[in-house]
Amino acid sequence: MIVEKNPYSVKLRADKASLWKGKTPLLGALDMELTERCNNNCIHCYINLAADDLNTKKRELSTDEIKGILQEATSLGCLTVRFTGGEPLLREDFEDLYVFARTLGLRVIVFTNATLITPELTRLFAHIPPLKPVEITVYGMRESSYESVTRVSGSFEAAWRGMNLLLKRKVPFVVKGVLLPPNRGEMEEFESWASTIPTMDRPPSYSMFFDLRCRRDSQEKNRLIKGLRLSPEEAYEFFARRPEEYLREMREFCSKFTRPPQKNIFSCGAGVGGGCVDAYGNFQPCLLLRHPDTVYDLKKGSLKDALTNFFPEIRQMKAGNPDYLTRCGRCFLKGLCEQCPARSWMEHGTLDTPVDYLCEIAHAQASYLGLLEDHEMSWDIEDWRERITAFTGKESIYQGRK
């Protein structure tokens, strides 16, 4: 079990060591949204505010407040923090916060657009490694496509300069794509370039369903975002472009996670062993869920209280919306479908409303997988367990259960 031993420390195999003596830590990983501001202005973004929005900047948590939260997180067993935004590197105290988190022993994941990466920052990452690859979203392979997305002149060159600095210093990073009209023709080129990055051990992931504004702050931006989404047919064609891999993953997934949630609003792990602190000190059950009834003000309490008392209570909430109860509540595709309290909040301002766009995608996928016939509606299907068994070759784990 001992991997390495020296006079100061003993390194154990993570999968064998009983670090928590059989108990799961209250907090495994924490997201910290350091700012909602960003130096890009991407057409699809659900959160960005202007980089020079001074009123927003004034409301953000101070350096000491963030350090206090990180300290409490560590005391609760947290091992990983993800710094995200907006663009987290806009914070002038980013390096200070990073070193503090690493000094606490936290692994650090940084979500960034790479445009603000400097030689000093890459030196710091090389000297004190984050222990997790930096994650960079790439908006296009050419200046024209990239800047049609970011709407900031010079951002293409700045992002490539940033990534080249990381490569030069051998700082591990991975790239992710965003499928948008300006860059859809560049997918092959993107994937082939991504495969040359030494720390990319699998093809890049993509965003494509684009969430609406999480603060519900602009109908105009929401209209733009809706116009950028893939159609349901385009979405499943994308999923099925590697059919064998897709079918294998779906068989595995469907045997475990598809079943009607009935009155439950939460079918996911939001608020269990993790959560997201927003830029102003509100603790959310996950990165996306900002409904006022589901966020906890850390200035008046603690991570521990939120995880022990507040989140378990909101996870018990039951749906009251008749539309949810007759559709999602009875829908065996619930695991496959991206409808959830956060998406319901962003689209409709409630926690329990079906999201038609996601509903159409789930139905298109289910038809492709042979789980639904044309014109069938998922909430009308009585023999869903048998269908799952026929598709996966295994009994649904919900066989025999209500």
Ligand code: SF4
């Ligand atoms: S985004 Fe939705 S599905 Fe994901 S954790 Fe949050 S509430 Fe759950």
Ligand code: SF4
């Ligand atoms: S497929 Fe439709 S009915 Fe089923 S969970 Fe999604 S939104 Fe609800």
